[in-house]
């Protein structure tokens with residue numbers, strides 16, 4: 001029921017037919033409003049553009065600009081194999097296979113596109129010409145002895161003492177097989193491969209720094225088990241190099257982290273123990289050492305439906321009781337964490353086994369969250385390239401000293417038919433510009449800078465970076 005309010009102030013703009021109605025006031029109010037709106041939009045736009053230019057200045061090193069050019073790929077799916085009868089041709093045409101199906105098909109005519117053969121291998125000793133220092137994502141990459149680098153699911157440590165980079169990863173140079181009918185393709189544990197480099201291109205094999213257990217079947221690292229995604233950080237307080245990894249049984253039911261330690265970046269690492277961190281299942285994982293020396297474990301949990309993050313003890317040999325649940329219900333794995341100008345960023349993949357899927361970038365003010373999902377960071381290639389992280393899966397993001405805002409995105413192009421022949425996809429990653437997906441907690445305003453990973457068939461780091469770092 002509508003009550004008449006006798007105390008209501010009469011408004012000047014009440015405009016009933018035949019009553020006092022000030023038309024000029026109305027018009028001028030309207031004009032005023034429009035002017036205000038126009039001014040507001042002008043200010044907004046100027047602010048936006050100015051903001052972006054400033055961001056670019058702050059966030060992108062000019063030496064990196066040429067790597068931010070968008071490079072397209074045009075890959076045609078070949079016509080279907082085999083003869084088709086004229087009768088079949090009359091029927092509805094067969095749905096063309098997708099590029100992802102071609103990628104997973106061992107006998108695909110496009111095999112050489114995804115897995116170029118050894119003739120095109122990157123050979124740092126032989127290619128000391130004008131091909132030097134070029135990365136060719138997906139090509140076989142040889143070490144200084146001429147053997148394919150075996151450091152899958154890897155990560156890189158920069159060692160201040162030796163002033164070298166150390167690349168650790170799964171050494172998978174063994175036969176691929178299935179433990180039973182329903183099991184995923186696997187290679188027995190051989191150990192963690194280690195490679196050293198000053199220029200991030202010429203890698204010397206430093207050996208297998210954590211080796212599998214051959215005989216004791218009860219050992220976590222018995223060859224029949226699983227060792228994935230080893231990552232190493234240095235502890236200033238103890239002077240030890242600490243390795244964390246995903247340790248599992250062949251059926252992925254153990255879902256634990258393993259910890260190993262060494263006095264030297266080139267090992268040998270002593271395996272300490274495994275555990276379910278905070279009492280939870282833990283599969284794909286990474287560790288991140290913050291500027292203040294506090295390190296964190298980030299792992300997929302609750303059957304990969306969410307991620308957990310928590311600080312390590314001061315000696316980095318265990319987690320603490322602090323743990324936060326992040327990206328709940330988002331089903332992400334393969335986390336790669338990095339930090340820029342006080343903001344934490346993370347790249348993750350979806351959970352589709354060895355098959356590639358879409359990467360997502362996430363950002364947070366605090367490593368413990370809340371984390372926000374910003375969208376797919378991949379730029380260039382073609383649509384399928386972008387939807388499959390360039391047919392690869394994230395494993396690590398390496399900051400480039402001297403090039404603030406510039407990183408190397410490291411990913412694995414898994415070859416489930418022959419896992420040892422999985423390839424590395426390294427690409428330039430930059431932070432800057434506006435995010436392109438409306439976010440959950442900020443009413444659609446982009447709070448975070450965009451994370452961009454640029455596809456390149458062939459690229460290299462700026463010259464001056466190398467000179468400074470050699």
Ligand SMILES: *[C@@H]1O[C@H](CO)[C@@H](O)[C@H](O)[C@H]1NC(C)=O
Nearest residue numbers: 126127128129130131132134
């Ligand atoms: C090296 O550079 C020269 C001149 O730019 C070019 O002709 C030659 O093909 C290059 N060699 C390789 C191996 O790319």
Ligand SMILES: *[C@@H]1O[C@H](CO)[C@@H](O)[C@H](O)[C@H]1NC(C)=O
Nearest residue numbers: 179180182183249250251253
């Ligand atoms: C893995 O699962 C298969 C089939 O369910 C079973 O036969 C096998 O014993 C299991 N292996 C391990 C190591 O648990």
